[in-house]
Amino acid sequence: QQMKTPAGYISVSTPEATAFDLLRYPRAAAGLNNIATILTELSEVIDPKKLAMLAEKNEPSYVQRLGYLMDQVGAEKLTRSLPGCLAKQRWDYVPLRPGWKSESPKRDSKWRVIVNETVEADI
DSSP states (O other), rough: OOOETTTEEEEOOOHHHHHHHHHHHHTTTTTHHHHHHHHHEEEEEEEOHHHHHHHSSSOOOHHHHHHHHHHHTTGGGGGGHHHHHHHHHHOOOOESTTTOOOOOEEEETTTHHHHHSSSOOOO
């Protein structure tokens, strides 16, 4: 989206695209707890229709993780259309934190996420 600055207009990421980028690069985003904190703040400006449009263009694993984390931070109203986007694709259980093992991880059946890390937002 375009944002006006004193020097003119610049292109910046939309809140919806930023949400997916956070999950695409979790290390650069300082981990899942920080992502959950940012999603809490972003949830105030995310448009659910735009989020669903982007979900159809993203890998199912990112949609699953985003849906799970958004639900965890209390933004379930924004994720209502995401399971429908996933239904159009093939998707299976994915770990919440890729490459991380857990003794006895829980499974979230709504998002098909293996909850191998406890996530807490700092808000």
